[in-house]
Amino acid sequence: MSYIVDRRLNGKNKSTVNRQRFLKRYRKHIKKAVNEAVTKRSITDLESGESVSIPKRDISEPIFHHGQGGKREMVHPGNKEFITGDTIPRPPGGQGGGGPGEGDPSDSGEGVDDFVFQISQDEFLDFLFDELELPNLIKRQLQGIESFKYVRAGIVNEGTPSKLNVVRSMRQAYGRRIALTGSMRKRLKNYKEERDKLEEQDSVLRDKERLNFLLEEIPKLERRIKKVPFIDTFDLRYNHHVKQPQPTSKAVMFCLMDVSGSMNQAMKDMAKRFFILLYMFLKRNYEKIEVVFIRHHTSAKEVDEEEFFYSRETGGTIVSSALKMMRDIMEERYPPEEWNIYSAQASDGDNWNDDSPTCKKILVDDILPKCQYYAYIEINPRRHQALWREYETIDAVCEHFAMQQISDPSDIFPVFRELFQKKPA
Amino acid sequence: MAKDKRSPISTGSEWTFELINEYDREIALSAEKFQLDTYPNQIEIISAEQMLDAYSSVGMPVGYSHWSYGKRFVSNEQQYRRGHMGLAYEIVINSNPCIAYLMEENTITMQALVIAHACYGHNSFFKNNYLFKTWTDASSIIDYLVFAKNYIIHCEERYGVEEVENIIDSCHALMNYGVDRYKRPYPISAEEERRRQKEREEYLQKQVNELWRTIPKLGDKDEEIEEARFPSEPQENILYFIEKNAPLLEPWQREVVRIVRKIAQYFYPQRQTQVMNEGWATFWHYTLLNDLYDQGLVTDGFMLEFLQSHTSVVYQPPFDSKFYSGINPYALGFNMMQDIRRICENPTDEDKKWFPDFAGANWLETLHFAMENFKDESFVQQFLSPKMIRDFKFFSIQDDDLERELEITAIHDDPGYRGIREKLSQQYNLSMNEPNIQVFNVNIRGDRSLMLRHTRHDRKPLAKENAMEVLKHLRNLWKFDVHLESVDDEEIRETYHCREDVTELNEEDNN
Numbered sequence: 001m002s003y004i005v006d007r008r009l010n011g012k013n014k015s016t017v018n019r020q021r022f023l024k025r026y027r028k029h030i031k032k033a034v035n036e037a038v039t040k041r042s043i044t045d046l047e048s049g050e051s052v053s054i055p056k057r058d059i060s061e062p063i064f065h066h067g068q069g070g071k072r073e074m075v076h077p078g079n080k081e082f083i084t085g086d087t088i089p090r091p092p093g094g095q096g097g098g099g100p101g102e103g104d105p106s107d108s109g110e111g112v113d114d115f116v117f118q119i120s121q122d123e124f125l126d127f128l129f130d131e132l133e134l135p136n137l138i139k140r141q142l143q144g145i146e147s148f149k150y151v152r153a154g155i156v157n158e159g160t161p162s163k164l165n166v167v168r169s170m171r172q173a174y175g176r177r178i179a180l181t182g183s184m185r186k187r188l189k190n191y192k193e194e195r196d197k198l199e200e201q202d203s204v205l206r207d208k209e210r211l212n213f214l215l216e217e218i219p220k221l222e223r224r225i226k227k228v229p230f231i232d233t234f235d236l237r238y239n240h241h242v243k244q245p246q247p248t249s250k251a252v253m254f255c256l257m258d259v260s261g262s263m264n265q266a267m268k269d270m271a272k273r274f275f276i277l278l279y280m281f282l283k284r285n286y287e288k289i290e291v292v293f294i295r296h297h298t299s300a301k302e303v304d305e306e307e308f309f310y311s312r313e314t315g316g317t318i319v320s321s322a323l324k325m326m327r328d329i330m331e332e333r334y335p336p337e338e339w340n341i342y343s344a345q346a347s348d349g350d351n352w353n354d355d356s357p358t359c360k361k362i363l364v365d366d367i368l369p370k371c372q373y374y375a376y377i378e379i380n381p382r383r384h385q386a387l388w389r390e391y392e393t394i395d396a397v398c399e400h401f402a403m404q405q406i407s408d409p410s411d412i413f414p415v416f417r418e419l420f421q422k423k424p425a
Numbered sequence: 426m427a428k429d430k431r432s433p434i435s436t437g438s439e440w441t442f443e444l445i446n447e448y449d450r451e452i453a454l455s456a457e458k459f460q461l462d463t464y465p466n467q468i469e470i471i472s473a474e475q476m477l478d479a480y481s482s483v484g485m486p487v488g489y490s491h492w493s494y495g496k497r498f499v500s501n502e503q504q505y506r507r508g509h510m511g512l513a514y515e516i517v518i519n520s521n522p523c524i525a526y527l528m529e530e531n532t533i534t535m536q537a538l539v540i541a542h543a544c545y546g547h548n549s550f551f552k553n554n555y556l557f558k559t560w561t562d563a564s565s566i567i568d569y570l571v572f573a574k575n576y577i578i579h580c581e582e583r584y585g586v587e588e589v590e591n592i593i594d595s596c597h598a599l600m601n602y603g604v605d606r607y608k609r610p611y612p613i614s615a616e617e618e619r620r621r622q623k624e625r626e627e628y629l630q631k632q633v634n635e636l637w638r639t640i641p642k643l644g645d646k647d648e649e650i651e652e653a654r655f656p657s658e659p660q661e662n663i664l665y666f667i668e669k670n671a672p673l674l675e676p677w678q679r680e681v682v683r684i685v686r687k688i689a690q691y692f693y694p695q696r697q698t699q700v701m702n703e704g705w706a707t708f709w710h711y712t713l714l715n716d717l718y719d720q721g722l723v724t725d726g727f728m729l730e731f732l733q734s735h736t737s738v739v740y741q742p743p744f745d746s747k748f749y750s751g752i753n754p755y756a757l758g759f760n761m762m763q764d765i766r767r768i769c770e771n772p773t774d775e776d777k778k779w780f781p782d783f784a785g786a787n788w789l790e791t792l793h794f795a796m797e798n799f800k801d802e803s804f805v806q807q808f809l810s811p812k813m814i815r816d817f818k819f820f821s822i823q824d825d826d827l828e829r830e831l832e833i834t835a836i837h838d839d840p841g842y843r844g845i846r847e848k849l850s851q852q853y854n855l856s857m858n859e860p861n862i863q864v865f866n867v868n869i870r871g872d873r874s875l876m877l878r879h880t881r882h883d884r885k886p887l888a889k890e891n892a893m894e895v896l897k898h899l900r901n902l903w904k905f906d907v908h909l910e911s912v913d914d915e916e917i918r919e920t921y922h923c924r925e926d927v928t929e930l931n932e933e934d935n936n
Contacts, residue, residue: 073821088822
């Protein structure tokens, strides 16, 4: 007799736990592979997984087995020209393990291949941003009706029948019955004992009056006990649920970039990579995220992504124009009590000579107090200019302001890590 | 008794539950004709992903969680996705009812093949082979695995995943040394197992304490005790020894050791009967499906598809082929089964000389007898015929590290048959392929160190690096120093020492 069972709808990811444990155990190797991958490939590529390789030696599960040497005999199929007594030169590397089923390279002691496997994009990003932390991830604004969740809130006396809690109701009823009938049952018991005793006595000696009284009382009591209802409306208990508002967190990210003539396409590319990294990082931490692109030369302009990265402009540089614009947009659209505001500014450090102090003033007075984090990266292989020095003074006093210099594409990720490194509390 | 040809069960390649049912019924009828005695079948249809899952858990339908299964899964998945590896057609579990997995991607032909192969071939092997009968209890294994899984989860909650993993890692390293080769365990139900488990914890701990008692006994018999060795006889089941005697293991850790040991024991017969088991199952899917064909229940197209797959399963590449990776157990097993049938039905003079006992006997009885009473090693020894050796063109090579060159010691000719048969049989002797390592002595009165002894066979040494790693694992369980002597001909050749901070190997210069 056979039973045929369709198991296809059962969960197919039975191995997920084991897989996760495996990844956890080898997280050091995987992180190394991920970090290497980031420096190698273009940032726009980050949306795919990565293959990780771990040396077989590190991953093997050791067992006792025979090593090289000694005497062994093996039977093989498919003889063509050998006859008994033939000798053949020892093949380089020695005759393999010996014994059936030793095809598995891990058994032969020195499997040299790496153990290679894929991790998914999600896992990739997890490892990538592992140990990074968003600074000041605290501000959360409750969003009116956006989301609610029902949570249990104990037991109440009133409710709809569908929420009836049977166990609690029965327990209540049971308790009530015990409480209401307790004294009567006690009396009943006493009466019965007394009656039994009287009935045992000789009919001449016994107290007839008392017996008659008892015989009358006992059924009366029994009836009264029976009258106590098994369950009553005020026994009923209901599960209670309350609506709880779910906090949703929103973030806006300002990308500010200098597009004056001094920024060439390579520099813009580097800036772009940095922005993308920041964007993906924020995306993992906030449900909702908006991006504002502001580009500037001598005047600032809010643009869309395409234009931000690819349209060409020339001219001088006035950084404060972008900062002013950012300030205005913040005031207009992103009230800081509702939004987590992050900003990243990329520039080559050029600025109109007397503009830098203005920048500092706007930053310190209007922007930084409302921002969660402000990162400035200078893409410049050469020495620093006025803007950097001005910003350094801000960096010294302001905690959520950070600045770094990038001179080469491979710097981007390390710099990014440094900016967002988990700081000991 | 010429029967009318019946009409085929199906003509297309798509499968449905009704069709599977019908094939199963017909195959069962046919199997009954051949006296295949099976557990009830539970046929489970699963998807490819689920098959990958099943793969990685090394054939246990319920398993505890461990990173090494994750590793297996990751590598199988990788190979499968790249197309390096096809999935096996089936996985079958030695349980009662016998669980067999069928993949949904397969055609109805393949499903029928798998049903015949797994549900009637392997199944009857599990039920009737003496090793399985003695060592495994098919009706309780699933319950036991569930118990094991829950117990490990429970430990993980109480003591942390890493702590538990640490113990399991060490046990896995010694898993092959966690089996009793000769003693027979008593099968008990999982219910019983749970009930006993608490009891055992306390009792074991008490016993261990007794062994390690440091308060000296009164009286002057101390000197005699010094002389006594512990254990009094060398112990081959290292994990069992650890479970019962390791001084510092917590009760739950002993239970984990026990779980790994039990599972190793459960798989031990499968490791000893690979050729026979696969050969038996392959022989029967071949015979049963041919029987269906004779009854007209399957079409020519069905047979062609089936045969194509069958021949690739039983193909044996020659030793110099790039596809060669040892002897294909399906090929050897299947051909030997076929050969036994041939010897019974059409014996040649040679067969009569070699196999006077069963040449010309009833083939079905002979095959059943062979299946029930042998394991790979003895099966080859008893039933490998000269014709088989010629067909496979077997030859044996001797690799002696004292000689400059390899030597061909026997080939498929008259003087070579016995030699080949003997050597091939030894090749399937697990105790030859695994180093013979036993618990030799424990220094009870001194530093509590554990001494293992490796007895060399044909001068074969241990693979050093691995041995040291395993010793570290053993030390992790024993918690005191562990030593290993590698002995050849009563002479100690190498000694391994695993101490708190160093693991080292000393070559003894005896020559």
